Amino acid sequence: MLERIITALVLVAVVLSCMFATQSHYPMFVLMIFAAGVAGYEWFKLMPRTTKYVIKPMAWGYGLVTAALSALALYFSDIALLLWSASILTWLLSLYWVKSYPEYDGWYNPSLNFIGFVLISAAVTAIYVVWTHSPWWLMYLFLLVWGADSGAYFVGRKFGKKKLAPHVSPNKSVEGLYGGVFTAILIVLFVEIVYLDLSLTQHILFLILSMITVFSSVLGDLFESMIKRRAGIKDSGRILPGHGGVLDRIDSLLAAAPIFAASMYVLKLIGVDL
Numbered sequence: 001m002l003e004r005i006i007t008a009l010v011l012v013a014v015v016l017s018c019m020f021a022t023q024s025h026y027p028m029f030v031l032m033i034f035a036a037g038v039a040g041y042e043w044f045k046l047m048p049r050t051t052k053y054v055i056k057p058m059a060w061g062y063g064l065v066t067a068a069l070s071a072l073a074l075y076f077s078d079i080a081l082l083l084w085s086a087s088i089l090t091w092l093l094s095l096y097w098v099k100s101y102p103e104y105d106g107w108y109n110p111s112l113n114f115i116g117f118v119l120i121s122a123a124v125t126a127i128y129v130v131w132t133h134s135p136w137w138l139m140y141l142f143l144l145v146w147g148a149d150s151g152a153y154f155v156g157r158k159f160g161k162k163k164l165a166p167h168v169s170p171n172k173s174v175e176g177l178y179g180g181v182f183t184a185i186l187i188v189l190f191v192e193i194v195y196l197d198l199s200l201t202q203h204i205l206f207l208i209l210s211m212i213t214v215f216s217s218v219l220g221d222l223f224e225s226m227i228k229r230r231a232g233i234k235d236s237g238r239i240l241p242g243h244g245g246v247l248d249r250i251d252s253l254l255a256a257a258p259i260f261a262a263s264m265y266v267l268k269l270i271g272v273d274l
Contacts, residue, residue, distance in 0.1 A: 003241050011240065011249075019135045028131055029074065032124045033067045035246055039124075040066025042236040042245045043116040046227050048108055062113070066120050073125040080125040081265075084258040087122035090115055091216060091255045094223045101226050102167050108230050123254045126261035133264065140191060141260050144210055145217045145252050147187050148180035152218075155179020169225040177218065184214040209263040213256045220255030224248075 018027040041063035045054045073080040097107045131138040156176020164172040188210045192203055224247060228236065237245020247254075 004243060007241050007243055011243075019131060019138060025132070028128060032074070032128045033071050035250070036070035036120055036124045037063040037067035038237070038239060038246045039120045039250065040064075040116065042247045043120060044113070046231045046233060046236060046247075047112050047116070048110060062116075066117055069117055070121040070124045073121055074128055077129075080122075080129065081262075083118055083122040084126060084262045086118045087255075087258045088262060090118060091219060091223075091259070094219060098165060098168055098219065098222050098226055101165075101230075105230060108227075112227070119254050122258040123250065124257075126257035127253065130257070130261050130264070137264075140187075141213070141253075141257065143187055144184055144213055145256050148184040148214045148217060149221070149252060150180075151183025152176040152180030155182075165222055168222050168229065172222070180218070181211070181214060184210065205267060209260070209267065212263065213260045216259045217252035217256035220252045224251035224254070 015031070018031045021027075041059050043066075044059040044062040073083055093107075097104070127138065127141075130141055152172070153176065156171070156173040156179060159175045159179075160173030162174040163170065164174050164177055185207075188207055192198065192206060196203075196206070198206060224236070228234065235244030236247035239245055240249060243249055
């Protein structure tokens with residue numbers, strides 16, 4: 001437990017420093033590229049393979065390509081938009097995969113290597129773009145996702161009876177999902193009332209955006225759990241003592257970040273500038 005707490009404190013300090021301590025974009029840029037590379041390495045280890053053990057040079061090569069694609073997308077916004085679109089389409093498909101598991105696991109094939117490039121690069125570029133819009137909007141995204149996750153954990157632990165996806169993540173319950181959504185709504189209402197000056201229509205659109213983000217974060221968590229279960233691996237990595245790997249920490253954000261960033265982009269196009 002102590003190890004887990006220390007790792008969490010160090011991680012929070014690093015992320016907050018990159019977000020708020022300097023006006024330079026380079027610390028956050030480097031953090032995102034590093035996260036993409038490590039997440040890519042961990043993703044490769046979860047993929048179907050013909051050998052008994054992971055070939056580590058190939059895994060690191062995959063991580064480097066993921067980092068390079070992320071860096072390219074951060075420099076060229078059109079590439080980022082394409083990645084977000086492809087990511088959102090993939091998450092829509094994953095709804096069926098999660099619902100059908102374990103009866104159907106045809107998705108577990110070499111195409112997941114390509115999907116990993118898309119999902120990881122889309123997520124880290126979305127996080128970076130939201131941060132460039134405002135560090136406080138990125139903080140809102142984090143609070144929304146992790147607040148919902150915490151609400152789901154405590155409500156599910158106390159009242160959870162009906163399993164949400166028993167074959168994918170046996171500990172998650174429908175009651176926990178309700179608790180997470182309720183917690184997220186409280187966060188949304190607080191931000192809307194205290195910080196935002198929006199019309200009624202804009203408030204409704206912002207609430208819808210936030211709820212879609214919350215539900216997508218649950219899907220991201222379930223999808224990564226399903227891949228790990230299919231691969232027979234408990235944690236995606238060991239780089240974060242007590243927490244597992246980078247993928248284990250950002251699984252919810254893999255889906256939530258690009259959907260939140262794309263939604264903000266669409267809202268701006270229709271005249272709602274948050």
